[in-house]
Amino acid sequence: MVDIIKEIEQLDWNKEPKGLYEPIAYTLASGGKRLRPTLAIIAAELIVNGGLLNGDAIEHAVPAALALEIFHNFTLLHDDVMDRAAVRRGRETVHVKWNDNTAILSGDQMLIEAYKQLAQVPADKLPQVLKWFNEMATAICEGQQYDVDFEHQNQVRIEDYMMMIEKKTSVLIANALRTGGYIAGANPAQQEALYQYGLHIGLAFQIQDDILDVYGDPKTFGKAIGGDICCNKKTILLLTAFEQADAESKAELLEWLMTTGRDAEKIEAVTAIYNRLGVREAVETIMEQHTALALAQLDRLPQNKACDKLRELAERLAVRKS
Amino acid sequence: MVDIIKEIEQLDWNKEPKGLYEPIAYTLASGGKRLRPTLAIIAAELIVNGGLLNGDAIEHAVPAALALEIFHNFTLLHDDVMDRAAVRRGRETVHVKWNDNTAILSGDQMLIEAYKQLAQVPADKLPQVLKWFNEMATAICEGQQYDVDFEHQNQVRIEDYMMMIEKKTSVLIANALRTGGYIAGANPAQQEALYQYGLHIGLAFQIQDDILDVYGDPKTFGKAIGGDICCNKKTILLLTAFEQADAESKAELLEWLMTTGRDAEKIEAVTAIYNRLGVREAVETIMEQHTALALAQLDRLPQNKACDKLRELAERLAVRKS
Numbered sequence: 001m002v003d004i005i006k007e008i009e010q011l012d013w014n015k016e017p018k019g020l021y022e023p024i025a026y027t028l029a030s031g032g033k034r035l036r037p038t039l040a041i042i043a044a045e046l047i048v049n050g051g052l053l054n055g056d057a058i059e060h061a062v063p064a065a066l067a068l069e070i071f072h073n074f075t076l077l078h079d080d081v082m083d084r085a086a087v088r089r090g091r092e093t094v095h096v097k098w099n100d101n102t103a104i105l106s107g108d109q110m111l112i113e114a115y116k117q118l119a120q121v122p123a124d125k126l127p128q129v130l131k132w133f134n135e136m137a138t139a140i141c142e143g144q145q146y147d148v149d150f151e152h153q154n155q156v157r158i159e160d161y162m163m164m165i166e167k168k169t170s171v172l173i174a175n176a177l178r179t180g181g182y183i184a185g186a187n188p189a190q191q192e193a194l195y196q197y198g199l200h201i202g203l204a205f206q207i208q209d210d211i212l213d214v215y216g217d218p219k220t221f222g223k224a225i226g227g228d229i230c231c232n233k234k235t236i237l238l239l240t241a242f243e244q245a246d247a248e249s250k251a252e253l254l255e256w257l258m259t260t261g262r263d264a265e266k267i268e269a270v271t272a273i274y275n276r277l278g279v280r281e282a283v284e285t286i287m288e289q290h291t292a293l294a295l296a297q298l299d300r301l302p303q304n305k306a307c308d309k310l311r312e313l314a315e316r317l318a319v320r321k322s
Numbered sequence: 323m324v325d326i327i328k329e330i331e332q333l334d335w336n337k338e339p340k341g342l343y344e345p346i347a348y349t350l351a352s353g354g355k356r357l358r359p360t361l362a363i364i365a366a367e368l369i370v371n372g373g374l375l376n377g378d379a380i381e382h383a384v385p386a387a388l389a390l391e392i393f394h395n396f397t398l399l400h401d402d403v404m405d406r407a408a409v410r411r412g413r414e415t416v417h418v419k420w421n422d423n424t425a426i427l428s429g430d431q432m433l434i435e436a437y438k439q440l441a442q443v444p445a446d447k448l449p450q451v452l453k454w455f456n457e458m459a460t461a462i463c464e465g466q467q468y469d470v471d472f473e474h475q476n477q478v479r480i481e482d483y484m485m486m487i488e489k490k491t492s493v494l495i496a497n498a499l500r501t502g503g504y505i506a507g508a509n510p511a512q513q514e515a516l517y518q519y520g521l522h523i524g525l526a527f528q529i530q531d532d533i534l535d536v537y538g539d540p541k542t543f544g545k546a547i548g549g550d551i552c553c554n555k556k557t558i559l560l561l562t563a564f565e566q567a568d569a570e571s572k573a574e575l576l577e578w579l580m581t582t583g584r585d586a587e588k589i590e591a592v593t594a595i596y597n598r599l600g601v602r603e604a605v606e607t608i609m610e611q612h613t614a615l616a617l618a619q620l621d622r623l624p625q626n627k628a629c630d631k632l633r634e635l636a637e638r639l640a641v642r643k644s
Binding site for chain 1 (some may be wrong): 338339341342400423426427429430431433434435437438443445447448449453454455456460461463464466467468470471584610644
C-alpha cells in the first residue's frame with residue numbers, strides 16, 4: 001500500500017548548502033491538499049486493481065507522483081514572488097521569510113528536483129512520461145503568462161479564460177492521472193479517459209474557486225470574500241457578467257471597475273449586478289457540465305474502489321465550501 | 323556534418339504567448355561563445371572518428387547539445403535577475419528590457435525547454451543522460467548558492483572557492499563533453515576522461531577569468547579592469563593574497579576592502595599588494611596545473627582531429643586575453 005503523503009514527508013532536504021535546500025523543505029512541509037500525487041497513485045491503483053498488472057506497478061508510480069507534487073510547489077513558490085504574495089497556506093512565503101533571490105534559486109532547484117524524481121521512472125516508461133511532463137510544464141508557464149496578459153487586456157473572451165485555466169490548473173491534474181495510470185499499465189483509451197477526467201475536474205475546480213470567492217461562506221472559505229471583485233480579477237463571473245449585460249449594466253460594471261478604496265461597497269454592488277444578471281446560475285451550469293463530462297469518462301475505466309474515489313471526488317468538488 | 327551554431331539559430335520561438343517566448347528568443351540570439359554545445363559535438367566527433375560508431379551518432383548528440391546551451395542561458399537569465407545585472411553580452415538583460423517577472427517566468431520555461439530537448443535523446447541513452455543532466459543542474463544551483471554564501475562569509479578557504487567554481491562553471495563543461503561522447507558510444511573510461519578534461523579546463527578558465535580581471539589588457543578584455551577588486555569579490559587572487567600575506571600586508575588589504583568610493587586608487591593599491599606577494603604567479607601556477615591535468619586526460623582518448631581541437635582549446639585557454 002503506497003502512502004504518498006508519507007513519501008513526500010520522507011524526502012530528504014537536509015543537504016548543503018542549507019540556503020538552497022531549507023526553503024525547499026519549508027515549502028514542501030507546508031502541507032496543502034497533496035491532490036496531484038494522490039490522484040497519480042489513485043490512477044495507478046485503478047489500473048492495477050482493474051486486473052491488468054501486479055501491485056509493483058503502484059510503487060513504480062511513486063517517483064512520478066513525487067515529481068508532480070514538487071513541480072506544483074515550485075510553481076507556487078515562483079508565482080508567489082511574481083504576485084508579491086506574503087502568505088501561503090497560513091505561513092510566510094519564501095520570498096518574505098528569506099528574500100527574492102532565495103525564492104528564485106530554490107525554486108529553480110525544486111524544478112530540477114522534480115526531474116530528478118522523473119529520472120527514477122522505469123526506463124521503458126521514461127520517454128513518454130518525460131515528454132508529457134515537459135508538455136504539462138510548458139502549458140503551466142504559458143497559462144501563467146496568459147493570466148498576466150489578460151490583466152492588461154481590455155477584452156477577454158470566456159473561451160480565452162477557459163483556455164488559460166486549462167493550461168494553468170487542469171493540465172497538471174490531468175497529467176497526474178494519466179501518468180499514474182500509464183506507469184501502472186493503462187492502455188491508450190484508459191490514458192485518455194484519465195486525462196480527460198482530470199481536465200474536466202480541473203476546470204470545474206477552478207470555476208468553483210471563482211464562485212466561492214464571491215458566494216462562499218466566510219466561515220469556511222478561508223480567505224476574505226470578494227477579493228477577486230476588489231482587484232478587478234477577470235474571473236469567469238466577471239466575463240459572464242459582461243457577456244450577459246445590457247448597455248446600462250455594462251456601464252455600471254465599468255464604473256465599479258474603476259472605483260478604488262470603497263471595497264465593501266464595491267463588493268456589494270458588483271455582487272448585486274451578478275445576481276441581477278443571473279451570473280451565478282450561468283457559471284454553475286458550466287461547472288456542472290464539466291463535472292458531468294468528468295464523470296462520463298469514468299465509465300470507460302475499470303469499475304473498482306479507486307474508480308469510486310474519482311467519482312466521489314468529482315461529486316464532492318461541485319458542492320465544496322472551501 | 324553537424325553545425326551546432328545553426329541548430330541553435332534554427333530553434334523556433336515564434337510561439338504564443340509572445341510574452342513568454344520572445345525573451346527566450348532574445349536571450350538565445352545574443353550569441354556568446356556557444357562553448358558548451360560545441361564541446362558536446364566535438365566529444366561526439368572524437369568518439370565517432372575514433373572508429374567506434376557511424377556518423378549518425380553525432381546527429382544523436384544534437385538535442386543534448388541544445389539542451390546544454392539552453393540550460394546555460396537559463397542560468398545566465400536568472401543570475402542576471404539575482405545580481406541585478408543590467409547588461410549581458412552588450413545588450414540589456416531581460417529583467418531590464420522587460421521586467422523581473424518576465425525574467426523569472428521565461429527563465430523557468432527555458433529550463434523546461436532544455437528538458438524538452440533532452441527528451442529527444444535516443445531512448446536507450448536517455449536515463450543516463452537525464453541523470454547526469456540533473457546532477458549537473460543541481461551542482462550549478464548549489465554553486466550559485468555557495469557563491470552568495472561566500473559573499474557574507476569572513477573566511478573562505480581556497481579549497482572552498484575551488485569547490486564553488488567547480489560546481490558553478492566546470493561541471494557544465496565537463497558534462498557537455500561526457501554527454502556528447504556517451505551518446506556517440508564512448509566507453510566508461512572515455513566518458514571519465516572527457517569529464518575530467520572538462521572539469522580541469524573549466525577550472526583553468528575560471529581562474530584565468532579572475533587573473534584577467536586584474537591583469538587583462540583593457541583593449542581586449544571587454545570589461546573594465548579591476549571590477550572584482552572594487553566590489554571585494556573573493557576571487558582566487560584575493561584568497562591567495564590573504565593566505566600569503568604577513569600581518570602587515572593583511573592589515574593593509576583589510577583596510578582597502580573597507581574602502582569605498584576611491585576605486586582607481588583601490589585597484590592600484592590592491593594590485594600592488596598582489597604584485598608584492600607574488601599572487602599572480604601563484605595563481606598562474608594553479609591554472610597551469612589544471613591545464614596540464616586537462617591535457618593529460620586527452621592521452622586516454624582516440625587521437626584524431628577532434629582530439630586535437632580539445633588540445634588546442636586547453637592550450638589557447640591558458641594564453642587568452644579576453
